[in-house]
Amino acid sequence: MKRRDFIHWVGLTWLATSLPIVIAALCKPTRAGTSAEPSDWQTVGTGVQLDETGQLLVENSPLGSVLIIGTSKSEKLIAVDPTCTHKGCTVTWKPEGQKFTCPCHSAEFAVDGKVQKGPAKKPLKTYIAKIERNSVMVKST
Numbered sequence: 001m002k003r004r005d006f007i008h009w010v011g012l013t014w015l016a017t018s019l020p021i022v023i024a025a026l027c028k029p030t031r032a033g034t035s036a037e038p039s040d041w042q043t044v045g046t047g048v049q050l051d052e053t054g055q056l057l058v059e060n061s062p063l064g065s066v067l068i069i070g071t072s073k074s075e076k077l078i079a080v081d082p083t084c085t086h087k088g089c090t091v092t093w094k095p096e097g098q099k100f101t102c103p104c105h106s107a108e109f110a111v112d113g114k115v116q117k118g119p120a121k122k123p124l125k126t127y128i129a130k131i132e133r134n135s136v137m138v139k140s141t
Helices: 003-028 046-052
Strands: 040-045 055-061 064-069 076-080 092-094 100-101 113-115 126-132 133-139
Touching: 040 046, 040 055, 040 064, 046 055, 046 133, 064 133
Parallel strands: none
Antiparallel strands: 040 133, 055 064, 064 076, 076 126, 092 100, 126 133
């Protein structure tokens, strides 16, 4: 066997044995190590934080980005993923109009996340929120 053929076969063997490892590494879950299930309540802040401005933006919760609107005394809290479904900008809450507005392209969303004005076509993801023992908690709907 020529040296060139030997190197060729060694390279192919190495590639064939490494391929399953590479595939496994690329297919690992993006949130490895988190125990957040869609039905689990997740603590994202405190009632004191929410009361400061009437809203609480948490960008790195186990559920992803969450914007909660209300106060610790509110009977019903509003909770959405603040990522605009058009181009990914972060929406802001407009209390005077009771809506979420995208600062990038002026898309508007209702309290329930539904599109009121384009260019966005998909609604914002919504969450269920509650205050329990001064903790603001959310879970997927």
